Amino acid sequence: MLKEGRSQLGPDSSQEPQTISQVGEFDLIERVTAGRQQSPGTQLGPGDDAAVLAAPDGRVVATTDVLVEQVHFRFDWSTPHQVGRKAVAVNLSDINAMGAVPTGVLVGLGCPPETPTAVVDELADGLWEEAQQAGIGIIGGDMVSSSSLTISITALGDLQGRDPVTRSGARPGDVVAVAGRLGWSAAGLAVLGRGFRSPVAVVGAHRVPEPPYGAGPQAAVAGATSMVDTSDGLLADLGHIATASGVAVDLRMEQVEVPQRLTEVASALGADARHWVLTGGEDQALIATFPASRPLPPDFREIGVVTEGSGVTIDGNPYVGPTGWEHWR
Template sequence: MGEFGLIRRVTEGRVQPPSTLLGPGDDAAVVAAPDGRVVASTDVLVENVHFRLDWSTPEQVGRKAVAVNVADVAAMGAVPTALLVGMACPPDTPASVMDELANGMWAEAARAGAGVVGGDMVTSERLVISVTVLGDLQGRAPVTRSGARPGDVLAVAGRLGWAAAGLAVLGRGFRSPVAVVGAQRAPEPPYAAGPAAAAAGATAMIDISDGLLADLGHVAESSQVGIDVRTELLEVHQRLVDIANALGADPRHWVLTGGEDHALAATFPTVEAVPPDWRVIGAVRQGQGVTVDGQPYEGPQGWEHWR
């Protein structure tokens, strides 16, 4: 099929949102930026590092590639507008795999309200997907990691621990329960919760990609504060408890340190400022670092490459 035949195959006939002024087909795309500022983020997914095709369908991988990027834009309080996709794959990759990958990307982009406006395709020894997402702040200030202040409340939106439970299940050779395995294969970030938090006056926000405690550590460091998570406020779903009992694991550990759910964590000046779809799980205090019930957490707090 060749490079250009493949590009036509995965882009023709796709619907673009109004923010796409010029989509695939030229040297570059043109995207509307009514705010005058553009939020941008990039993630790279590598086969057998971030996904496995014996665990996930190509469609699920495509959804995941988009979801992990859009969550970063949502964590800034922005609305996603456009995606640029760089894809590298072996020359003997079946066309059906590329079709499913593209279908997953377009479907997740549509769920987020963004368009796939361009990118690049090259040959490589393994499948690699790089996605850059652009977002619109809609006149609001970006919500960064550095705005948390002592006295703020800590809240989360989205699920915690489900993807980690799914990874544990897949690692044992099982393919069910479907709900937790699906959370690992294709996360469902709460995209709308980011802009809602920004509108409600969130002082700091972050996408939980590497684990709640690990990512809150970035907020604590950037804001020069301490953050305390209260376990009695955490939601540990009964499904996670059941799986943990079967595997001899601690479900609370999945909730505190498991990544890849791409929930959002944010700090707010008061409890009353927390939007309806958010759950209060702790508080910001004087000091430094992250504690659980006032004490340091023993063991790894999340994922970090090369460590």
């Protein structure tokens, strides 16, 4: 059942009257970094002009993502802690999708001067919690004044001697497989957009994604020929693989799970759970292609096949309508 609820606001400013303009830049940095634990590969963490991070492989995998308030998150839908976790998760998912192991995160934070310090405290707790779930820390960053709250994350990773798994290596005859959830974040967004705050599991999937950490390196070891994470949607991201590899991808709908919970929520909202699974982004699942002759890694399940040609089809037929998220469209 869908239930209407109160908005998930950040910490009450009446409990923490200070704003970041009162605290100041350097005290704020100390506030969010003091006493935090770093990973063994961090040789020099926050506090100097730059961080120093070990790079055992001799190569560094790097990715950057920017989250802007009212575009990527809303504090009436998510707490600052949840926003912090999501900001790190979507970046570490990109490291995962290259077959690499995360090694560190850099954070750029822009805030209006009137932002309560309690909001930044909770945001920092979320950033650190998600980073430490992946066994790493926040090794540095920057804080600036801005008109809206903006979070820029740079995540770094190590290939451990393997080649990166790119989008361009899929070959006809490969099996298409996925690790992680599909459609849950889109369902949560639809629920929140209707003014509801439950079911909690569905809404929570939008607030904080659950990337299958470790599945990327697992896929690389198993011989994955291409890989991408579902930041834009299953069909859209499969389209990225198809285009980069110069192949076609055919999904087998009988192999694509549409969870019963999503079906129930869709029924209550008059929506289509299948559409969420096929086109919903931000679940940060992994899509990979593997040679048909090799067994799939434990975390992956088969959903289709790579063929000659171009584009993405479902049971041999094109999908009518938008295939996923794209900025400015």
